[in-house]
Amino acid sequence: MNTVQQQQQQQHKINSTLNELYNEAKYDQLRIMKAFANVQNRTMQPNDFKEAYLAITKSQGADLVKLIAQNNLKNIVEFGTSFGISTLFLAQAAIKTEGNIITTELIESKAEKAKENFKKAGVDSFIELRIGNAIETLKNHNKVVDFLLLDGWKDLYLPVFKILEPNFHKGTIIYVDNAEMSDTQAFLKTISKNNKFRLQSKNQGKVVLIHQN
Numbered sequence: 001m002n003t004v005q006q007q008q009q010q011q012h013k014i015n016s017t018l019n020e021l022y023n024e025a026k027y028d029q030l031r032i033m034k035a036f037a038n039v040q041n042r043t044m045q046p047n048d049f050k051e052a053y054l055a056i057t058k059s060q061g062a063d064l065v066k067l068i069a070q071n072n073l074k075n076i077v078e079f080g081t082s083f084g085i086s087t088l089f090l091a092q093a094a095i096k097t098e099g100n101i102i103t104t105e106l107i108e109s110k111a112e113k114a115k116e117n118f119k120k121a122g123v124d125s126f127i128e129l130r131i132g133n134a135i136e137t138l139k140n141h142n143k144v145v146d147f148l149l150l151d152g153w154k155d156l157y158l159p160v161f162k163i164l165e166p167n168f169h170k171g172t173i174i175y176v177d178n179a180e181m182s183d184t185q186a187f188l189k190t191i192s193k194n195n196k197f198r199l200q201s202k203n204q205g206k207v208v209l210i211h212q213n
């Protein structure tokens with residue numbers, strides 16, 4: 001069990017790593033513009049954004065911490081690590097609930113950087129980072145999922161959800177980012193037809209929480 005002082009030191013280390021990463025992420029607009037300029041006549045792929053953070057906002061991060069801590073959620077899974085900004089917020093929450101995190105990222109160079117960031121923040125001991133396609137890395141998952149953050153490619157929200165669904169339980173919360181995007185809308189429409197689940201819109205429709213009833 002961590003003492004309050006140890007927890008405070010840990011949270012401080014995470015916050016300073018997050019500040020460094022947000023400092024880097026402020027050039028994302030330029031990276032994204034470059035990615036679009038380089039790609040013509042085809043759909044954008046994760047590799048086109050290998051330099052871009054595409055991160056959740058600080059206020060989303062604070063909301064995540066509150067949500068997980070208030071509901072005492074321990075077993076956390078994330079689809080879409082990028083450089084680890086959102087994972088570090090999940091780590092802040094996991095320290096409070098004494099939980100653990102499995103996160104997965106397709107682009108190896110991003111995953112390696114994320115690993116370094118977890119070490120720097122002192123949270124690598126309770127984060128398992130799986131490198132590869134989430135459809136493969138989360139296949140046959142056989143551990144309870146209390147909280148799932150969906151923030152990878154939107155057309156994979158449904159297959160990732162389906163892979164993990166046997167591990168959900170009454171009280172599982174799924175945080176769906178970029179809810180306004182068309183692929184996410186299609187995913188949410190499918191889920192809303194199943195009365196096992198209840199949808200809650202947040203942040204002017206940019207986020208949807210799915211609760212298992």
Ligand SMILES: C[S@@+](CC[C@H](N)C(=O)[O-])C[C@H]1O[C@@H](n2cnc3c(N)ncnc32)[C@H](O)[C@@H]1O
Binds near residue numbers: 079083
């Ligand atoms: C929006 S970014 C994630 C941002 C991160 N959650 C944050 O807030 O810091 C989406 C990430 O999902 C990754 N991704 C896309 N398709 C994937 C797949 N099939 N499996 C695993 N990761 C994938 C992309 O490479 C990208 O880094």
